[in-house]
Amino acid sequence: MDLKGKKITVHDMCLRDGMHPKRHQITVDEMVTISKAMDDAGVPLIEVTHGDGLGGSSVNYGFPAASDEEYLTAVCKEMKNAKISALLLPGIGTVDHLKMAVDCGISTIRVATHCTEADVSEQHLSMAKSIDNLDTVGFLMMAHMIEAEELVVQLKMMEDFGANCVYITDSAGYMLPDDVTSRIALARAELKPETELGFHGHHNMAMGVANSVAAVAAGANRIDGSLAGLGAGAGNTPLEVFVAVCDRMGIETGIDTFKAMDIAEDLIVPMMDHMVRVDRDALTLGYAGVYSSFLLFAKRSAEKYNLSTRDILVELGRRRTVGGQEDMIEDLALDMAKAQGTL
Amino acid sequence: MSNRIKAAIIGPGNIGTDLLMKAQRSEVIEPVWMVGVDAESPGLARAAELGLKTTAEGVEGMLPTMRDDGVQICFDATSAYVHAENSRKVNEQGAVMIDLTPAAIGPFCVPPVNLVDAVAKKAMNVNMVTCGGQATIPLVAAVSRIQEVVYGEIVATVSSKSAGPGTRKNIDEFTRTTAKGIEVCGGAHSGKAIIVINPAEPPLIMRDTVHCLTQETPNQEAIIESVHAMIKEVQQYVPGYTLKNGPVFDGKRVSIYMEVEGLGDFLPKYAGNLDIMTAAGLRTAEMYAEEMLAGRFVPAAG
Numbered sequence: 001m002d003l004k005g006k007k008i009t010v011h012d013m014c015l016r017d018g019m020h021p022k023r024h025q026i027t028v029d030e031m032v033t034i035s036k037a038m039d040d041a042g043v044p045l046i047e048v049t050h051g052d053g054l055g056g057s058s059v060n061y062g063f064p065a066a067s068d069e070e071y072l073t074a075v076c077k078e079m080k081n082a083k084i085s086a087l088l089l090p091g092i093g094t095v096d097h098l099k100m101a102v103d104c105g106i107s108t109i110r111v112a113t114h115c116t117e118a119d120v121s122e123q124h125l126s127m128a129k130s131i132d133n134l135d136t137v138g139f140l141m142m143a144h145m146i147e148a149e150e151l152v153v154q155l156k157m158m159e160d161f162g163a164n165c166v167y168i169t170d171s172a173g174y175m176l177p178d179d180v181t182s183r184i185a186l187a188r189a190e191l192k193p194e195t196e197l198g199f200h201g202h203h204n205m206a207m208g209v210a211n212s213v214a215a216v217a218a219g220a221n222r223i224d225g226s227l228a229g230l231g232a233g234a235g236n237t238p239l240e241v242f243v244a245v246c247d248r249m250g251i252e253t254g255i256d257t258f259k260a261m262d263i264a265e266d267l268i269v270p271m272m273d274h275m276v277r278v279d280r281d282a283l284t285l286g287y288a289g290v291y292s293s294f295l296l297f298a299k300r301s302a303e304k305y306n307l308s309t310r311d312i313l314v315e316l317g318r319r320r321t322v323g324g325q326e327d328m329i330e331d332l333a334l335d336m337a338k339a340q341g342t343l
Numbered sequence: 344m345s346n347r348i349k350a351a352i353i354g355p356g357n358i359g360t361d362l363l364m365k366a367q368r369s370e371v372i373e374p375v376w377m378v379g380v381d382a383e384s385p386g387l388a389r390a391a392e393l394g395l396k397t398t399a400e401g402v403e404g405m406l407p408t409m410r411d412d413g414v415q416i417c418f419d420a421t422s423a424y425v426h427a428e429n430s431r432k433v434n435e436q437g438a439v440m441i442d443l444t445p446a447a448i449g450p451f452c453v454p455p456v457n458l459v460d461a462v463a464k465k466a467m468n469v470n471m472v473t474c475g476g477q478a479t480i481p482l483v484a485a486v487s488r489i490q491e492v493v494y495g496e497i498v499a500t501v502s503s504k505s506a507g508p509g510t511r512k513n514i515d516e517f518t519r520t521t522a523k524g525i526e527v528c529g530g531a532h533s534g535k536a537i538i539v540i541n542p543a544e545p546p547l548i549m550r551d552t553v554h555c556l557t558q559e560t561p562n563q564e565a566i567i568e569s570v571h572a573m574i575k576e577v578q579q580y581v582p583g584y585t586l587k588n589g590p591v592f593d594g595k596r597v598s599i600y601m602e603v604e605g606l607g608d609f610l611p612k613y614a615g616n617l618d619i620m621t622a623a624g625l626r627t628a629e630m631y632a633e634e635m636l637a638g639r640f641v642p643a644a645g
Contacts, residue, residue, distance in 0.1 A: 058496055058535055058537065059494075059496050059554040059556065059596060059598075060496065060498050060537060060552070060554065090514045090515070091514055091517075091518065091537060091538040091539055091540070092518075092537050094515040094518055094519060095515055096515075114540065114541075114542065116503060116542040117503065117511075117540050117542065119508075119511045119512075120506075120511045120514045120540065122511070122512055123512065123513065123514065123515055124515075319543070319547075320541070320543035321541070322539065322540075322541050322542070322543075323539075324498075324537065324539040325498075325500055325539055325541065327498040327500075327550075327552035327554075327600070328500070328550070330588075330591065330598065330600075331550075331552070331587060331588050331600040334588040334589075334591070334600070335587075335588065
């Protein structure tokens with residue numbers, strides 16, 4: 001495939017999706033240091049929020065080391081060229097959080113819903129659209145759960161509400177390159193030509209880079225990655241690897257590959273609480289089609305109730321749980337422990 | 344059965360129709376009016392078949408005769424946008440308004456927690472918070488009546504099919520209003536609400552998780568007893584209100600896992616989120632009706 005000269009925007013996730021493996025404990029200082037290094041490396045767009053988006057601070061998802069407002073204020077003012085984005089999941093955060101994030105200086109808001117529920121984003125996308133120069137993005141999670149035709153209906157809904165860019169999000173790291181190609185290609189054909197199209201991958205089946213390349217080839221122009229892959233499950237598409245591949249293919253990202261590698265190695269890896277990699281449980285997420293941020297919750301419940309993490313994850317997949325249902329995990333573990341007679 | 348307080352239902356949609364079916368079984372409420380805005384509405388036709396007076400002219404269509412028809416209680420099952428006007432108009436005609444929209448212009452009412460207070464205060468407008476609020480606030484209150492709850496958080500998971508266009512368009516109203524209800528009625532110092540919509544087939548039954556963080560170490564025995572007693576209270580009007588797991592105690596965290604199955608009157612059983620609203624609304628109306636029948640409360644225009 002010849003993608004030489006194609007320009008794309010790479011969006012870093014390690015300070016938002018990366019909050020999951022860090023149990024939302026990345027400090028303000030760490031955020032500032034890492035985002036400044038990324039700015040210097042030419043990363044154009046960096047997401048900074050609680051792992052579950054604005055307002056995610058909760059018992060259910062975890063209380064962060066600092067508030068969204070503290071993180072965003074500290075990071076935004078340090079950026080020379082990079083822009084900052086925030087994530088918002090309707091049902092968790094509200095337009096009040098959106099306004100707060102805009103006041104802190106974000107330039108992109110991403111409104112995320114489950115892939116079949118785009119209509120809950122109307123309030124937030126239309127509000128975002130009304131704010132001058134705010135890059136407004138719709139983000140459909142767990143996009144492997146429906147076929148391309150159905151997905152496009154939902155993407156168009158977000159486009160109608162005011163999104164100038166829409167995303168196909170492989171929250172479970174379940175998709176294989178053909179799954180990405182069919183979805184991105186149909187979306188590209190059906191959306192307005194001026195609407196940007198993005199792909200967000202997880203590396204649970206080690207397909208992050210391959211899927212992202214497939215997305216670019218099929219017409220996506222925004223790709224999410226994360227330095228050293230710091231993100232939920234086995235992490236996101238490792239940004240420095242993807243950028244290196246883009247260099248070799250002649251895809252233009254504007255990011256300094258060696259600097260990206262150095263940040264990953266020198267700043268991100270030492271910060272990890274555990275090695276973010278395709279271990280047995282992360283692989284199960286991808287294999288069973290389970291929301292990646294369930295990983296640590298399932299591990300904790302497995303330990304507490306003497307169960308197998310893999311059994312819990314497989315059952316969560318079988319029940320077709322969606323993003324945000326972290327509360328289901330302890331409930332399910334209790335049921336499983338009762339059933340095996342250990343509770 | 345002759346001594347029943349006459350009531351009007353505004354909004355002949357799924358909620359209004361389910362409410363009508365429940366109200367017809369009531370010993371103290373007699374539904375006499377169904378108010379809509381669309382002459383083609385199947386809900387209006389259904390109500391007319393059941394012998395109710397109907398109008399497709401909105402509340403205006405009922406106003407000229409509602410006093411003569413003896414309407415003393417109205418339910419609003421429309422939307423937050425039109426509620427304030429509806430409420431003002433029926434209050435002027437001397438009827439109490441029970442608000443099933445998230446408008447929340449009147450005091451919150453969660454029957455087993457504060458219905459007695461609301462009725463004692465003779466409020467002319469009471470608000471039923473939200474479906475998630477009705478399903479969870481009783482349990483926050485069950486913990487906070489034992490000891491200080493510094494933080495109450497609820498997660499309501501509903502099936503995609505049971506989340507109507509109103510909820511979807513105004514999902515922020517759900518999170519805001521429920522969070523406020525957790526504080527005001529639930530007794531938590533601060534509240535947070537999360538709603539998750541799940542499209543799985545067959546549709547999942549409404550699930551609710553309640554997390555409370557207590558000031559001091561939880562008094563486990565007292566909390567368990569209080570939670571079980573509260574669940575029995577709610578079961579009086581929602582028999583499918585079921586404790587799945589918990590209370591789980593983890594440090595100062597108390598977590599309770601619930602499932603809410605509806606009665607399946609007009610709405611399907613999995614839509615426990617909608618059922619608990621209509622059931623709570625009717626329960627509230629019945630309490631008002633009992634006060635009216637006993638002559639202790641004569642609603643006045645104003």
